[in-house]
Amino acid sequence: MNQISNSIDRRGFLRLVATGTAASLLPSCARGAQKSASKQAGQPNVLFMAIDDLNDWIGCLGGHPDVKTPNLDRLAAMGVLFTNAHCSAPACNPSRASLMTGILPSTSGVYHNPDPWRKSPALKDAVTIPQHFMAHGYSAVGGGKIYHGSFPDPPSWQDYFPSQQNNKPDDPVPPNRPINGIPNAAQFDWGPVDAPDEQMGDSQVASWCISQLRKKHDKPFFVGCGFFRPHLPWYVPKKYFDMYPADKVTLPNVNENDLDDVPPIGRQMARPEGDHKKVIEHNQWRKAVQGYLASITLVDTCVGRVIDALDKSAYADNTIVILWSDHGWHLGEKLHWRKFSLWEEATHNVLMMVVPGLTKPHRRCPRPVTMLDIYPTLIELCSLTPKNELQGKSLVPLLKDPKAQWDRPALTTHGRSNHSLRTERWRYIRYSDGTEELYDHDKDELEWTNLAADPKYADVKKQLAKWLPQTNVPEISRAADKEEQPPKPRKRKTKQAGM
Numbered sequence: 001m002n003q004i005s006n007s008i009d010r011r012g013f014l015r016l017v018a019t020g021t022a023a024s025l026l027p028s029c030a031r032g033a034q035k036s037a038s039k040q041a042g043q044p045n046v047l048f049m050a051i052d053d054l055n056d057w058i059g060c061l062g063g064h065p066d067v068k069t070p071n072l073d074r075l076a077a078m079g080v081l082f083t084n085a086h087c088s089a090p091a092c093n094p095s096r097a098s099l100m101t102g103i104l105p106s107t108s109g110v111y112h113n114p115d116p117w118r119k120s121p122a123l124k125d126a127v128t129i130p131q132h133f134m135a136h137g138y139s140a141v142g143g144g145k146i147y148h149g150s151f152p153d154p155p156s157w158q159d160y161f162p163s164q165q166n167n168k169p170d171d172p173v174p175p176n177r178p179i180n181g182i183p184n185a186a187q188f189d190w191g192p193v194d195a196p197d198e199q200m201g202d203s204q205v206a207s208w209c210i211s212q213l214r215k216k217h218d219k220p221f222f223v224g225c226g227f228f229r230p231h232l233p234w235y236v237p238k239k240y241f242d243m244y245p246a247d248k249v250t251l252p253n254v255n256e257n258d259l260d261d262v263p264p265i266g267r268q269m270a271r272p273e274g275d276h277k278k279v280i281e282h283n284q285w286r287k288a289v290q291g292y293l294a295s296i297t298l299v300d301t302c303v304g305r306v307i308d309a310l311d312k313s314a315y316a317d318n319t320i321v322i323l324w325s326d327h328g329w330h331l332g333e334k335l336h337w338r339k340f341s342l343w344e345e346a347t348h349n350v351l352m353m354v355v356p357g358l359t360k361p362h363r364r365c366p367r368p369v370t371m372l373d374i375y376p377t378l379i380e381l382c383s384l385t386p387k388n389e390l391q392g393k394s395l396v397p398l399l400k401d402p403k404a405q406w407d408r409p410a411l412t413t414h415g416r417s418n419h420s421l422r423t424e425r426w427r428y429i430r431y432s433d434g435t436e437e438l439y440d441h442d443k444d445e446l447e448w449t450n451l452a453a454d455p456k457y458a459d460v461k462k463q464l465a466k467w468l469p470q471t472n473v474p475e476i477s478r479a480a481d482k483e484e485q486p487p488k489p490r491k492r493k494t495k496q497a498g499m
């Protein structure tokens with residue numbers, strides 16, 4: 001498979017960033033820094049930005065050497081970039097429901113995309129982040145994808161764009177789909193669309209958000225702004241595809257035998273006979289990477305417009321900016337595509353925060369944190385009433401000092417009783433049948449060598465296992481879901497050989 005010959009060790013590149021060579025290339029934002037130190041009045045506003053399906057392929061996280069994300073890098077450089085942030089669940093709906101309520105999937109039973117989260121006994125009456133802000137005198141409005149599209153939550157918002165029931169403006173689509181030639185691909189498709197930026201749904205969401213920042217507000221505000229790309233399908237204007245010629249893009253570094261030491265439940269999550277096989281058969285790996293990178297740069301442009309508008313607004317000095325993605329994404333690593341797994345590619349996501357008067361520019365926090373920590377962090381930053389039921393932990397100590405002591409690992413759950421714990425050094429996975437994986441990130445950043453069976457690491461596993469949830473409630477009843485599901489497994493005819 002000569003496609004692999006151009007690949008790199010992606011986390012080898014990450015090390016380069018961390019040691020400063022590439023970090024020195026990061027754009028600075030001295031103006032933002034000066035503003036951060038300026039005196040603020042009253043309760044801070046919150047600009048709460050979300051990006052769907054964005055993994056660590058952004059410049060400042062070093063996940064991919066080709067990607068161009070000048071605006072995300074600029075925002076990260078204005079405050080604290082969490083370099084070891086993970087989702088609570090590697091799928092849109094459970095990740096977002098958990099983030100917005102502060103309750104773990106293992107407590108709520110919201111594990112998958114078709115789970116109507118407000119029907120969970122634990123979340124039925126949950127006060128979401130924007131609801132808590134409204135209860136403290138804030139206005140709270142949103143646009144684009146904050147909750148999963150099938151389960152919007154009108155009580156969370158005073159107003160919503162495009163509407164309380166539909167979070168997604170229409171996107172232009174190219175003719176003659178699927179462009180990639182993969183039959184029955186549905187959303188699993190990529191290629192340029194002949195449309196100006198202004199017609200893209202994300203550009204419309206950015207414009208709506210900018211209009212909010214230009215308004216005169218008589219109360220402190222909470223504005224949610226959620227972007228859809230790089231969620232599938234990767235139809236974005238041609239100029240973004242042209243930035244990443246397919247014959248030159250760097251492919252992920254993939255070990256064809258990587259699944260050989262993965263337990264059966266993990267192999268079922270990877271499902272190498274599905275997407276990966278189709279991508280290879282149709283010679284689409286390079287074009288897929290191109291499409292993902294192009295989609296990331298489109299959304300980066302939207303983020304840039306919003307932060308420029310904030311910078312020019314009356315609220316630049318007293319607005320907390322938080323930007324997160326809901327989970328990561330595989331593009332062939334572990335012979336897997338999409339999210340829906342417990343490995344680094346799927347759990348690692350983007351989290352950055354700029355807090356006027358508190359954070360300093362160019363700070364990188366290596367501590368393992370999760371999206372569950374956002375809710376208690378915002379409560380502390382904005383002096384809202386604490387909520388004891390929240391299961392995350394405020395990140396304020398790390399915003400003040402990104403190297404402060406931090407004892408808890410990052411927990412990610414995919415389906416009932418399948419968990420991953422990530423510390424700075426280790427990833428420990430335990431599936432519902434008791435099978436395990438253990439990876440040493442000091443030596444194995446790509447998680448290729450499962451050490452779980454080695455008795456030498458029994459104590460490491462034992463210490464990590466103390467952090468597994470004691471409660472694993474059953475999944476709540478599913479509803480029809482119009483968004484993306486993990487593809488159904490095909491029946492296996494023979495033992496899966498490495499591809």
Ligand SMILES: [Ca+2]
Nearest residue numbers: 052053092326
């Ligand atoms: Ca998502």
Ligand SMILES: [Ca+2]
Nearest residue numbers: 258259448449
């Ligand atoms: Ca392996």
